Amino acid sequence: MRRLTWFLMLLLTxxxxxxxxxxxxxxxxxxxxxxxxxxxPSTNYGTAPLPVIIYLKNLAAPRTGTESDDSILADFHAANxxxxxxxxxxxxxxxxxxxxRDLGKLRDDLRAKKLLGLYKxxxxxxxxxxxxxxxxxDVVFYPDPKRTLALDIIYPSKPAKPASVLIxxxxxxxxxxxxxxxxxxxxxxxxxxATEGFAVAMADHPVPPPYKGIDxxxxxxxxxxxxxxxxxxxxxxxxxxxxxxxxxxxxxxGMALMLATxxxxxxxxxxxxxxxADSSVQxxxxxxxxxxxxxxxxxxxMIPRYNIAWGTQETHPDVWRKAGALDYLTxxxxxxxxxxxxxxxxxxxYQMDILRxxxxxxxxxxxFMLDPVPRGHxxxxxxxxxxxxxxxxxxxxxxxxxxxxxxxxxxxxxxPVYDGAADPTxxxxxxxxxxxxxYTNRRANLTNGVDGVEWVHGxxxxxxxxxxxxxxxxxxxTADIRFGMNDTTFWAPEVIxxxxxxxxxxxxxxxxxxxxxxxxxxxxxxxxxxxxxxxxSTLKLASDRVIDPCALQLPNGSWRMWYNNERDKxxxxxxxxxxxxDWQDRGKAPGTSERGGEGPKAFxxxxxxxxxxxxxxxxxxxxSTDAVTWTRQPEDILKIPGQGLDDAAKGHHCDVIVNNDRxxxxxxxxxxxxxxxxxxxxxxxRRSSIQVVELKFKDDTLTCDRDQPTHIDLxxx
Numbered sequence: 001m002r003r004l005t006w007f008l009m010l011l012l013t014x015x016x017x018x019x020x021x022x023x024x025x026x027x028x029x030x031x032x033x034x035x036x037x038x039x040x041p042s043t044n045y046g047t048a049p050l051p052v053i054i055y056l057k058n059l060a061a062p063r064t065g066t067e068s069d070d071s072i073l074a075d076f077h078a079a080n081x082x083x084x085x086x087x088x089x090x091x092x093x094x095x096x097x098x099x100x101r102d103l104g105k106l107r108d109d110l111r112a113k114k115l116l117g118l119y120k121x122x123x124x125x126x127x128x129x130x131x132x133x134x135x136x137x138d139v140v141f142y143p144d145p146k147r148t149l150a151l152d153i154i155y156p157s158k159p160a161k162p163a164s165v166l167i168x169x170x171x172x173x174x175x176x177x178x179x180x181x182x183x184x185x186x187x188x189x190x191x192x193x194a195t196e197g198f199a200v201a202m203a204d205h206p207v208p209p210p211y212k213g214i215d216x217x218x219x220x221x222x223x224x225x226x227x228x229x230x231x232x233x234x235x236x237x238x239x240x241x242x243x244x245x246x247x248x249x250x251x252x253x254g255m256a257l258m259l260a261t262x263x264x265x266x267x268x269x270x271x272x273x274x275x276x277a278d279s280s281v282q283x284x285x286x287x288x289x290x291x292x293x294x295x296x297x298x299x300x301x302m303i304p305r306y307n308i309a310w311g312t313q314e315t316h317p318d319v320w321r322k323a324g325a326l327d328y329l330t331x332x333x334x335x336x337x338x339x340x341x342x343x344x345x346x347x348x349x350y351q352m353d354i355l356r357x358x359x360x361x362x363x364x365x366x367x368f369m370l371d372p373v374p375r376g377h378x379x380x381x382x383x384x385x386x387x388x389x390x391x392x393x394x395x396x397x398x399x400x401x402x403x404x405x406x407x408x409x410x411x412x413x414x415x416p417v418y419d420g421a422a423d424p425t426x427x428x429x430x431x432x433x434x435x436x437x438x439y440t441n442r443r444a445n446l447t448n449g450v451d452g453v454e455w456v457h458g459x460x461x462x463x464x465x466x467x468x469x470x471x472x473x474x475x476x477x478t479a480d481i482r483f484g485m486n487d488t489t490f491w492a493p494e495v496i497x498x499x500x501x502x503x504x505x506x507x508x509x510x511x512x513x514x515x516x517x518x519x520x521x522x523x524x525x526x527x528x529x530x531x532x533x534x535x536x537s538t539l540k541l542a543s544d545r546v547i548d549p550c551a552l553q554l555p556n557g558s559w560r561m562w563y564n565n566e567r568d569k570x571x572x573x574x575x576x577x578x579x580x581x582d583w584q585d586r587g588k589a590p591g592t593s594e595r596g597g598e599g600p601k602a603f604x605x606x607x608x609x610x611x612x613x614x615x616x617x618x619x620x621x622x623x624s625t626d627a628v629t630w631t632r633q634p635e636d637i638l639k640i641p642g643q644g645l646d647d648a649a650k651g652h653h654c655d656v657i658v659n660n661d662r663x664x665x666x667x668x669x670x671x672x673x674x675x676x677x678x679x680x681x682x683x684x685x686r687r688s689s690i691q692v693v694e695l696k697f698k699d700d701t702l703t704c705d706r707d708q709p710t711h712i713d714l715x716x717x
Contacts, residue, residue: 025086025115028101029093029643034086038116039073041080050082051125052116054106056195057087058131060707061095064163064197065132065156072134072157082119092707093643096196097386097407100188103128104381107183107191124175128191132156136238139201141230142223142272147208149223149272151231152177154190155199155238162241164397165199166190166283167231169224169252173209177202186378189247189285189389196390198397199240203227205251213290213302214309215254217322218268224255225262225279226272233274243397245283249379253289257355258325260284260333283396285337285389288348288377291355292324300347326355332364337392339385343374367392383407387709405713406471410644411689412666413437413464413473419687420444420455421462422668423492423548423599425655426470428717429530430497435714436530437464437473437666437690438493438504444686452514455686457489461506463531470657470664470692470714479504481525483535487512491520492548492599492653495530496580497717502527503580505539505549505561519544522563524581541575541585543567548653551580552602552609552627560627562589562600562611570596572613591630592622599653602627605663606697612665614653619667621702633701638667638693642706646671646689651706656695659714663695665704 020040024033041050053076057069076083088094094102109115110126127135134157142149156163168190172178181187190200206223207215228244235242248256259281262268269279294313296303310319321327336359340352352368359366369388371380380386387407415421420442429436441462443455460478481490481504489509496503504525509518522541525533539546545566551559558578565573565588572592575583589611597613597620604610611622611630618639622630638651647669654667672685692712693704 023116025106025109027088028105029088029091029098034088036115037085037087039077039083039085041082042077043080047120049120049122051080051122052110052127053081053083053135054126054128055083055085056094056128056130057085058090059088059094059099059195060090060092061196063132064159064161065134066160067132067134067157069131072132075134082116082121084116091643092705094195096192096390097383097709098643099195100192100386101381103188103191104183104186107179107188111180111183123179125177126179127152127154127177128194129154130195133194136234139230139234140273141203141227142206149204149206149227150176151201151203151227153199153201153231153234153238154194155240156197157239159197159239162239163197163199164243164245164282164393165201165231165235165240166193166245166247166393166397167201167203167227167281168247168249169203169227169255170205171250171252173205173207173211173251176204185249186375186381187249188381189249189379192386193390193393196394198393199235199238201227201231206255207251211251213251213305215251215323220255221258221262221268222271224259225268226274228259228279228281229274229277230272232279233277242278243282244280245285245393245397246281247285247287248289249287250289250377253286254291254325256284256286257289257291258328260286260336261325261329263333265328282334283337283393284334285339285393286355287338287379288340288344289351290324290347291326291351293320294324294327295354297347297350302347326358329358329362329364332359332362335365335367335392335396337389338366338368339371339380339389341371341373341375341378341380343376345377348377383709384409391711405469405711407709408471408692408712410691411646411669412692413690414646414687415439415441415462415464416475417441417462418443418445418459419683420459421464421690422688423653424666424668424690425493425495426657426666426714427495427497427502427530428714429465431529432465433467433716435466435470436476436495437466438462438479438495439464439668439690440491440493441478442686442688444688445683447682447686453516454512454514457509457512458487459489461490461493464690466714470712473690477531479530480532481506481535482533483523483525484508484510494549494551496551498553498580502530504533505551507547507549508538520547520566522546522549536581539575539583541565541583542573542587546573548599550601552604554627560602562602564598564600570598572597572600572611589630590628591624591632594632601654601656603656603658603663605656605658605695608700610656610702612654612656616650616652618650619652619654619665623700635701635703637702637704638706644691644707647691647706649673651691652688657714659717663697663702664692664710664712664714665695666690666692 172181423440463476464473491507524536599614618636621633651667
């Protein structure tokens with residue numbers, strides 16, 4: 001219906017027949033190819049190359065521009081663009097930091113003619129425009145008879161609130177938004193940040209072609225200042241808030257740094273348009289480039305060219321000094337975001353080191369992230385960098401509070417021995433100053449010589465450790481549990497730090513079995529180091545088939561344990577203790593009996609007690625004010641498979657850590673349990689991965705979004 005409305009509107013506004021077509025395109029975010037709807041210009045365009053608008057619809061990020069798609073697309077069509085709509089259908093990854101790879105592929109496929117190959121497209125004018133945005137082209141900031149400089153702006157139309165803007169000085173000295181240059185450099189920053197609600201502007205590079213690696217000063221500084229002033233002066237009519245950030249890569253990186261290092265210097269003002277406007281920037285993202293010419297590697301291949309242009313550094317030191325953006329910096333400047341690829345040239349890596357050292361000497365804040373994927377002279381595409389970059393821009397330009405911590409990878413952890421990590425529980429190691437994760441370790445990769453469910457039996461409890469606040473985990477080994485025989489099975493640990501000792505409650509199965517019909521007990525162990533465990537007792541609970549303990553200290557100092565009683569239709573039971581050694585069973589937990597479940601996890605947060613139960617169809621959540629009687633939350637969580645790696649499956653048996661008033665839910669998935677893609681390989685079908693997501697509290701309800709980046713920074717208790 002939406003497409004029909006758009007077509008009817010175009011018919012009414014143009015009065016001409018529509019020439020529409022479709023084309024499929026394989027996204028990197030979706031398993032199925034996406035359909036492109038293509039609408040040719042309304043007038044006869046002859047043999048001239050066509051400017052292109054690729055209009056992105058139904059993105060995951062909140063829409064900023066409130067003007068309707070119909071009116072925007074009608075105007076693009078009337079302006080003789082080849083209009084292509086691409087509908088992401090609210091795919092959760094259709095936003096930064098994941099969409100960058102897709103936008104890079106779009107530009108790559110256009111350059112290779114794998115996309116729109118039947119059309120003669122204008123490589124200099126290919127614009128990727130998010131829903132609700134318009135395009136304003138050729139805004140002049142520096143008029144000159146020889147080469148007038150201008151910029152193009154993509155901006156939210158009729159924004160719900162004024163938008164900040166990000167400007168870039170093109171790496172293409174001929175075509176400011178040249179698709180070839182953007183594709184080769186994998187430069188998706190403006191395209192992607194526009195989907196996050198920013199206005200974005202691509203400005204002409206101040207140096208005319210052919211570019212020879214020399215940026216004459218003060219000429220370049222005068223021109224880039226004029227660009228910022230013009231952008232700020234143009235902002236009110238386009239709904240922008242006057243806060244401007246700059247992004248620079250390669251030949252544009254020195255321009256970005258220059259704007260950050262020359263604030264308030266009158267010698268760089270007064271040229272070009274809008275001389276009364278402010279030329280300051282509030283954010284600067286600086287990537288690979290040259291920042292100073294006073295400190296170069298002795299074998300730098302550009303030195304002979306500089307000698308010809310400026311004279312030698314020994315005879316003309318002032319000329320060399322004035323050419324480098326970093327050499328104008330004498331005091332701390334705005335916080336900056338820096339990044340470079342690990343396989344960049346030695347010259348570029350050296351320049352980044354010098355920049356970071358100078359900022360450190362001046363006490364100027366910077367965030368630096370090294371791109372670990374060896375791709376040479378390219379803009380990063382890894383979410384681990386693009387997520388923090390996006391956070392930095394929002395914090396600097398939108399004054400939004402950004403969640404602290406690194407972005408946790410997906411998956412968070414896979415066991416390197418059996419590949420069957422499940423049922424996680426996390427705890428702080430006081431002596432080692434690290435976080436430990438204990439987990440059930442099913443023998444998922446053991447596919448020969450096992451029968452039935454024997455692969456789920458016969459392993460010790462695995463241990464992983466994290467030294468960066470829970471963001472990354474490495475395998476430590478297994479817990480040395482001094483109980484049982486060699487074939488004893490251990491499942492679902494719960495670990496507590498209390499009274500100067502560590503306590504573990506763990507499910508014990510006396511052997512390896514092909515089915516589930518065998519005794520299971522909950523055993524109490526203690527340790528002084530989290531590695532070596534001493535047997536204390538076997539708990540006397542409701543039956544001989546009890547599993548999955550979790551325990552919580554109550555306000556009066558006593559303890560309450562919840563567990564699964566398999567003899568009673570896998571119901572959730574509970575028991576009480578005053579000392580963690582002696583337990584009194586209390587029977588079924590009131591309010592949790594509407595269906596069976598396992599892996600209960602109890603915790604206290606936001607003035608409620610919470611109980612999360614694995615119901616094999618996502619996680620069910622119960623709320624209580626007394627930790628006795630429970631009320632079910634209407635909506636379960638982690639029922640709908642996610643989009644991340646190993647996360648396209650339901651969430652299972654979890655742990656929750658409340659830390660610094662934030663709550664993190666660690667859970668596991670069976671990536672091979674997808675209904676539509678059952679793997680034939682038993683290992684792939686059985687393997688499991690640990691994931692983490694942050695819980696959110698609103699209206700007395702817990703929610704989570706597994707497809708959004710999880711920033712995690714667990715502090716020592």
